[in-house]
Amino acid sequence: MVRIEDYAMVGDLHTAALISTEGSIDWLCLPRFDSPACFNALLDTPESGRWILAPEGGGECTRRRYRRHTLILETDWETEDGAVRVIDFMPPRDEVADIVRIVVGLHGKVRMKGQLALRFDYGHIMPWVRRDSHGLHAIAGPDSAYLVTEAPLRGQHMQTVSEFTVKAGERVPFVLTWAPSHVHRPRSVDAESVLESTEKFWRVWAGxxxxxxxxxxxxxxxxxxxxxxxxxxxxxxxxxxxxxxxxxxxxxxxxxxxxxxxxxxxxxxxxxxxxxxxxxxxxxxxxxxxxxxxxxxxxxxxxxxxxxxxxxxxxxxxxxxxxxxxxxxxxxxxxxxxxxxxxxxxxxxxxxxxxxxxxxxxxxxxxxxxxxxxxxxxxxxxxxxxxxxxxxxxxxxxxxxxxxxxxxxxxxxxxxxxxxxxxxxxxxxxxxxxxxxxxxxxxxxxxxxxxxxxxxxxxxxxxxxxxxxxxxxxxxxxxxxxxxxxxxxxxxxxxxxxxxxxxxxxxxxxxxxxxxxxxxxxxxxxxxxxxxxxxxxxxxxxxxxxxxxxxxxxxxxxxxxxxxxxxxxxxxxxxxxxxxxxxxxxxxxxxxxxxxxxxxx
CATH class of the missing domain: 1.50.10.10 (Glycosyltransferase)
Known part of the structure; x- marks a missing residue:
């Protein structure tokens, strides 16, 4: 059971996502706060849409925090084999919406599992999903989404699954980008570059x-x-x-x-x-x-x-x-x-x-x-x-x-x-x-x-x-x-x-x-x-x-x-x-x- 207080928020000043202590994005409306949600597990089951990225064994995190003076969330898990951190944030909006997740190995090695289930229109519409050279492209009516990562991806039970091992010092980025379905594919952002610029934005604002x-x-x-x-x-x-x-x-x-x-x-x-x-x-x-x-x-x-x-x-x-x-x-x-x-x-x-x-x-x-x-x-x-x-x-x-x-x-x-x-x-x-x-x-x-x-x-x-x-x-x-x-x-x-x-x-x-x-x-x-x-x-x-x-x-x-x-x-x-x-x-x-x-x- 995920309590309301188990959620943290990241956002881009146009919309915001809620992320649980289990590493699951369970609520996100795109492209605006008042748009239909594409992740709806907050109000239903995981099958209604979510994006979980956590150690394979699952469970609540060991600790989490925002980076000081920012809206950048860091979630840590300690397992028998090692420790891992997931950094979650949304860069301040430009033409399109990006949600960035970076998996960081802290020590030892940790087997990770990601499950992405996009369900547009408050969970009512399952998009068409196809692989491309960069990752995945999902489309449904006015909405399209692009997942870019170097991690392995495969389809399973109408979800996109990613399983990989992260070792100490390794960083594995995932970038999910939303854009209107009628426009050309937007440029992909570099996860590490936008992490730096997002941190600077929030620190300057808080200052x-x-x-x-x-x-x-x-x-x-x-x-x-x-x-x-x-x-x-x-x-x-x-x-x-x-x-x-x-x-x-x-x-x-x-x-x-x-x-x-x-x-x-x-x-x-x-x-x-x-x-x-x-x-x-x-x-x-x-x-x-x-x-x-x-x-x-x-x-x-x-x-x-x-x-x-x-x-x-x-x-x-x-x-x-x-x-x-x-x-x-x-x-x-x-x-x-x-x-x-x-x-x-x-x-x-x-x-x-x-x-x-x-x-x-x-x-x-x-x-x-x-x-x-x-x-x-x-x-x-x-x-x-x-x-x-x-x-x-x-x-x-x-x-x-x-x-x-x-x-x-x-x-x-x-x-x-x-x-x-x-x-x-x-x-x-x-x-x-x-x-x-x-x-x-x-x-x-x-x-x-x-x-x-x-x-x-x-x-x-x-x-x-x-x-x-x-x-x-x-x-x-x-x-x-x-x-x-x-x-x-x-x-x-x-x-x-x-x-x-x-x-x-x-x-x-x-x-x-x-x-x-x-x-x-x-x-x-x-x-x-x-x-x-x-x-x-x-x-x-x-x-x-x-x-x-x-x-x-x-x-x-x-x-x-x-x-x-x-x-x-x-x-x-x-x-x-x-x-x-x-x-x-x-x-x-x-x-x-x-x-x-x-x-x-």
Whole structure:
């Protein structure tokens, strides 16, 4: 059984592959993050497509690591006869996609076995495969792939098998190249040359970071992971590289996360700016502005990596699902939901940009005014909420608070930056929304905010109240909410998004604790003056990372396993901002850049 945390990632800034501790590439979509997968064993059996390269005896590796400051994976096995290493990486994309695997003999001699099973279109299509002078050529519809190696190859049971012995000091490269089937065969890369150039690329990129201090290594690994989740041509950042990894093992809460969520916008920008990655921050902001262009009423919660709006959801019945967790879904039907918080998220993000640049002009101001004018007439409607609930629409407290955020940021744009707009009207709206939230979203008897109006359930998004500036972090009502969430919405000290059985989210089953929400609790505790508690929780969360520093979406307290899609951008961005604020020993508002000292984690 391969656990979710047994996977490491390599990528080329267009897509990414997941590689298990057994040396098997079990997930890879080509040519983009959101393309159909050609290796699908993650969500089914090895027959649905994988590429394993390991000692003949198989089994988990002895150890593995990323080369420092890079996304180059090194996996070692020690056997009775010797030791061997497999180096896995994807060179930053040029015209085509390459995945490179180099087998290195460390000492003694090791008998190796490789098995390559390409299965395009999520395992549905078996390609035609033929030998040529360089290795193999596989073709199926729009896809073609070329395997180049000096190792022996043979066909067996609809797979390509390679068996060879590697001795100390020997290096045996394999290069798998994808290209559109209608173009001529692309040039083959030299494995050792692109290893050198790929290592240089990542070391130069990591060297731009301003982060130092006790959490530097954890923050750097998260930043490299986030860079790998970035689609370089557009600057869009996918939520994860996978689809349908379950929030409950064997359950139906399985979603496609290979898209870009607006809820991540401000956290993304704040983390990138604080760490010194201004080019990536600018690219994300530009992606955001392109994606939201159009009728303000049509703002979506998520978009494709090019800003696509139509993300139709469908099920893939021929894949059994991770550990039988069905259905496997591609596309995401939640894209069409009404989530009023995204208007506030976008305006908060653009306010952060303006404040970070200390600009009194804003070329995107007209867009912001249009978004605000729409929200003025829509903020009091029920919606699906931050968590994309598929039950009845409600008046979610977080959605109303983010409408308050929208009005607040627009007022500040006029008052502080001299931009044109009806500040008095927006101030009045801000006050109206605040009064509405306090009347219906706050339970004075329990001294806590609640998930939705005039109902008792809790929600982790309430921990963001001080972050967005709705109330100060040491306000008694914020403290009361923190205490109630710790008492009623945690398992083993980690935070649930909400309790599905109580919240009528329209779905059966349950889910694990949500890692990003647990990092929100770190920030809330820090803001409340409970630094020791915040630090202890943060370090417990760090301990949940896998052996190469990756986090998925959720953690199963009872199973002690990662759950949900992986690696999860939301978890890693929250890790970065929590680390920076812990070092700074104070929290900041979401629309303000973290102070320069916060660059030291």
């Amino acid at each position: 731009q970071s301003k982060v130092t201090g006790p959490y530097k290594d954890a923050v750097e690994r998260s930043l490299i992971t986030l860079k790998a989740l970035t689609y370089a041509p557009t600057g869009g950042i996918v939520a994860a590289v996978t689809t349908s990894l379950p929030e409950q093992l064997g359950g139906p809460r399985n979603w496609d996360y290979r898209f870009c969520w607006l809820r991540d916008a401000t956290l993304t920008l704040q983390a990138l700016l604080a760490a010194g990655y201004t080019a990536e921050a600018a690219a994300w902001r530009d992606w955001l502005l392109r994606a939201v262009a159009g009728d303000p009423a049509d703002l979506q919660i998520m978009y494709g990596i090019h800003g696509e709006r139509r993300l139709p959801e469908m099920e893939i019945p021929w894949l059994a699902g991770y550990e039988g967790s069905a259905p496997v879904r591609i596309g995401n039907g939640a894209a069409g939901q009404l989530q009023l918080d995204v208007w506030g998220e976008v305006l908060d993000c653009l306010s952060l940009t303006r404040n970070s640049l200390l600009k009194h002009t804003d070329e995107a101001w007209d867009v912001q005014v249009a978004l605000m004018e729409y929200l003025e007439g829509a903020w009091d409607q029920p919606d699906n909420g931050l968590w994309e609930m598929r039950g009845p629409r409600r008046h979610f407290t977080h959605s109303k608070i983010m409408a308050w955020v929208a009005a607040d940021r627009m007022v500040r744009g006029v008052r502080d930056s001299g931009l044109p707009g009806p500040a008095d009207r927006w101030e009045a709206l801000r006050d109206t929304i605040r009064d509405d939230v306090m009347a219906h979203g706050y339970d004075a008897e329990r001294n806590t905010f609640t998930q939705s109006y005039d109902r008792p359930e809790l929600d982790a998004s309430l921990l963001l109240i001080p972050r967005v500036g709705f109330l100060p972090p040491d306000d008694p009502r914020v403290i009361g909410t923190i205490d109630t969430i710790q008492r009623e919405l945690t398992e083993d000290g980690f935070v649930l998004r909400y309790r599905p059985q109580e919240s009528d989210d329209g779905l059966p089953g349950d889910e694990g604790v949500f890692l990003a929400c647990s990092f929100w609790l770190v920030e809330a505790l820090l803001g409340a003056g409970r630094r020791r508690q915040a630090t202890e929780l943060f370090e417990r969360l760090l301990a949940l990372r896998n052996d190469v520093g990756l986090l998925s979406e959720e953690w199963g307290v009872q199973s002690a396993r990662h759950l949900g899609n992986t690696p999860q951008a939301f978890s890693h961005f929250a890790l970065v901002t929590s680390a920076l604020e812990l070092h700074q020993q104070r929290t900041g508002r979401s629309d303000r850049p973290l102070a320069s000292r916060a660059g030291r984690a």
